[in-house]
Amino acid sequence: MREIDYSHYFWQDEKIRLRSVQEEDWEGHYINRFDTPARRLLECTVELPPTIAESRKFVDTFAEFSSQRLMFTIENLNGEYVGGVNLNSIDEKNGTFSIGVQVDRDHRGKGYGTRAINILLKYAFLELRLNKFNECALEGNEPSAAMLRKVGCVQEGVRRKVIYTNGQYLDLLLLD
Template identity: 55%
Template sequence: MREIVYDTYFWQNDMVRLRAWSEADWEWDYYNSFDTLAVRLADCKVELPPTVSHSKEYSEKVSSLSTNNCRTTFAIETLDGIHVGRINILLDDHQNGTFGSGLLIDRDYRGKGYGTSAMKILLKYGFMEKRLNKYSSSALEGNEASIKMHKKLGCEQEGVLKQNIYTNGRYYDEIYFGLTKEDYLKL
């Protein structure tokens, strides 16, 4: 196979490259399923104990950019090919022109800008290629990394749903963020 030249590749920037999730990525999913705090912050719940078969089934379901519940899942890699995370884009509201995302970075690579860099690629795709008008997302109260990332991306906090999510024995606020294409283009 010829060497791939990434000079003008859309799905990368100066820090990360997005690629299709593959069935072989089940190990990454399995390993990161043991990070209960991160999974709780991302999914607002605790899953049953991880199993190899569940991770393999998940990876098979979302591999090769197949859409699952209007979500397309990508692996996040450094430019050196190190798998550092998973990101998906939620494209379920074409009528209103909105989209969302989900993101999980491996604990060993958090706080280094990989998630923010991957989000920049998805925002560019949503606004500049899919002609969508608004990115919307929420973060669970206490998810400081997600809150910081959204603000860094230019998102505005649009509201708080008080005590909206129940997990870990109590109700948490859900903080909503948004970014319009107009504001994105100003950045």
């Protein structure tokens, strides 16, 4: 296959590129499932032990953008797997949506998640004509709340003690 010229490609910036989920991404998904603290903040629960079969099914489900959740793989410009990001909860009638992101432990703190969200925000607002980005962060998940503030979100409210995990009820910070 010819070399791809990414110089005019919508789905990248100076540091990262978003691409479709591919068969080989099952391993990154599988390995990320062993990061219980990060997964607890993302899913608000402790997940059952990961399986290779579940990780392969995940890839099959989200490859080709065949799901209502638009799932992307984040890679750096060297082609290294960095994590995943998705556009979800799209309500076309009311113009609302959410974005989920998980960056591998080795790549956190480098701005990759913020960059990926910015690309998806541009797509959602300028191409899909959506109107409002709704997101939340679990109490104590300051890295996610800070990332959302970096992309322009402000805290709209708090849902008090609505998530039970790790033996306690936690607040959910509502940002938009």
